Amino acid sequence: MDADRRAAFLKQLHDAVVDMDEEKTPRLCREALEAGIDAYTAIMQGLAAGMDTVGRLYEQKEYFVPELLLCSDAMYAGLEVLRPQVKVGEHEAAGKIIMGVVEGDIHDIGKTLVKTMFEAAGWEIFDLGKDVKLERFAQTLRETGADVVALSALMTTSMMAMPKAIAMLKAVDPKVIVLVGGAPLNAEIARQYGADGYAPDAIAAVETAGRLFTKAA
Amino acid sequence: MHLPQDRMTSQERMAALFAGRRPDRVPLGAMSTGFNTRNAGHTVAEAYEDPEKSFADMQWTTEQYGWDPIPQYAGHTVLGAWDFGGQVRMPRGEYEGALVVTDYPVKTEADIERLRLPDPRTAGRIPLALRFARLQAEQGLPVYFFSRSPFTMAANIAGIDRFLRWTMKRPELCEQLLALSIDHIFNVLGLWVDTFGAERVFAWMSSPTESNQLVSPRIVKKFALPYHLAYHRRLADLGVRRFGFHICGEQNLNLPLLAEACPWSHPSVLSFGHEVDLETAAAHFPKDILFGNIEPAVIQTGTPEAVYALCRAAIEKGKNAPGGFILGPGCGLPVGAPPVNVYAMTRAVHDFGWYAA
Structure with missing residues (x-):
């Protein structure tokens, strides 16, 4: 052709x-x-x-x-x-990412859009869905050895689960990159919670993950 | 609570505000459903399912923090998913702060055909909300009637992602849900007016699904605005004069549309999130009372000093708004907010909120 x-x-x-x-x-x-x-x-x-x-x-x-x-x-x-x-093994994924909406929160529209953008950027995705128990994030990290974990929350109440989730993830793998996002969050809260990055929307999430992943490599 | 320098009671302060006169100081209020019960040692679920406990906790919390009675309610009076036959469960566990929809009543076009207007005496938590409203009436307080906007309610009936897709692909289905939503709101509102009288009812509305974090002003103009106009025609027909509107989240792109239509009576209370600058709000809505706009996440995760600084800035911006100003959180007060951070709002009003005698 x-x-x-x-x-x-x-x-x-x-x-x-x-x-x-x-x-x-x-x-x-x-x-x-x-x-x-x-x-x-x-x-x-x-x-x-x-x-x-x-x-x-x-x-x-x-x-x-x-x-x-x-x-x-x-x-x-x-x-x-x-x-x-697509021929299996011929193309390497951009990276591996686990994502989900934290325990206590069923608002998953933002996470759905984040998934789409990571999909388009060629990442291998482990989507845990919504209202995800914190231990499940850690367990999936153990099983997959993912490079990045993206946590989402829409409520001020449910975002309180994030520091605990981040501590659990870092205990499994201190090098894992944790991103947080969702309406009540901002960069300062992300920093307080011990996250490696914050993204205000799905587009920024891919850029931030890519940047942090490249830096860590 | 009566602050030492207060020259008015809460009732006198609110009356002055609505009469277009300067009150003694900036009033202070909060949308605080779950915070109230947690503050009193109860669960968030009890705010929704035990009207007597919820009301008592609200009264104690109001007194503790020196709030004025605006707005005061315990969750939505009417709900989309629950009232129309979906499954909703009470909040539970460490991280839930509101009702949780577990099954939406509308998943397909055929589901819409099967929908019937709910019975206002039995649907959802309306009977519990009515018990709460009776307690307000008995105490001489405004009787708050809290609904979502028809657009937000319609999205709550079908699930937000499905509804948003339909705005683009099946607008006629959205129109059906919108019509049902507004009819339901007014069926129940009619019951409130019959029970308490239009003069006592304070209609309050929130519109989170109209946020520009989700939809464009084009969508708002096409689907939401016509129902705001219809809502206010029907509210006027019922004789309800008091109205408050929580313009939730990032709605800067919608402000010109709302300001041009401005269908509510004046003054109404317009509540804004931290995303909308108070001076911008005052420029768009000079005849209305502004309410807000302290960022809830800072109230929850920041220091009292940070909350106090935000409140001082908000008071300085809002205090001289032509229609008046009430200090409060920019959305629901987080249920787990540290008490010192909530007190920081009270102290800021005490330190900076006074008008000249």
Whole structure:
């Protein structure tokens, strides 16, 4: 396939994600595979590139959470087609991350968006869901040896679980990078709680994790 | 509690504020449902399920910290998920501070077709809220009726992520839920007016799902604003004059829309989070009483000195707002807030809140 045609395919994939088109995106993914485009390339230069643009639109206050959710739906619909075609072991994940909403909190919309952005950035994700018992974060860290743990809380009450969770995680692996986020948190509280980083939104979470991970490496 | 320099009782202070006159000092209030019961050695769940205990704890806490009776309630009078048949459980454990929805009544379009308006005498925790309201009435206090905005209630019926997706893909389903939500609010509000009289009822609303942390002003204009207009038409028809609005979270992009529509009677109490600057709020809403906006996370995790400094800055900004000002947390007072941090708000009012006699 010539470079122009390949670029046009990838641009269409990018646009379908940005346009929140959950039907068109998997169809284009199938067409891309049939046309001989490598699945991993279609993910990273099509779907993930689309989510990068979506992140910028969010930062510019063009897109808000409803738009992010629909773009995310489109991306996942595409991933379902492409992922089984990626050759196992051929591409290394950007890093391993455990994420979840802490015990006592069922608000998971922020964590869902964080997951999408890490997915787009090529991380291996262990999503523990919402209202996660603190011991489960530590147990999953023991089992997976993840590089980063991202804790989310929306309530001032539930964020009080974070210092305990962070202490438990650091006891398992002092080098693990712990990020916190959620509406009541800020950088100062993150510091008080012993977190390595704070991110005000899903886009910043990926950037912060990437920066801290590179620094630690 | 009567501060040594007080020249007015709480009732006189609030009356002056609503009459557009300067009170003796900046009033102080808090949305403090779970904090009250924890403060009195009870559980957060008891704030929601034991109206008598909740009311007594509220009265003691109000006296302890020198709060004025604004706003005073124990959780929402009406709820979306619970009232419409979903599953809700009481808060439990170390880290829960509010009711927890475990199952939403609407998951599909067909679920909406099956929804019926709840019976205001039996649904959710309305009967318990009515018992709490009777205690307020017996003590000569305003009878608070607390609902979410129709937009926020509709999202609570369907679950927020589903509802937000529908704003983009199935707007007609959102409209159905919004219509049911506002009808439910007014069915119950009608019961309150019949029971206590419109003059005694203080309608209070919060709108967290309209926050720009979630939705654009486009969505607010399309789905939320028409129901704010309808709400205030119906509130006026019922004869309820007192209204408070907790404009929850980051809503700076919505302020011009709300200021232009401004459907409430004046003065109403407009409560802001720390995300909205009080001078900005005063510029948008010069005829209304501002309430806020101390950051709850600082009240919970900061030092008393930090809370005191925030309060001083807020008083200096808000004290001369043309419509008046009440100091308080920018959202619900965290249930586990250290008592000294809560007292720091009282002390700041005592030190900086006085108006010239």
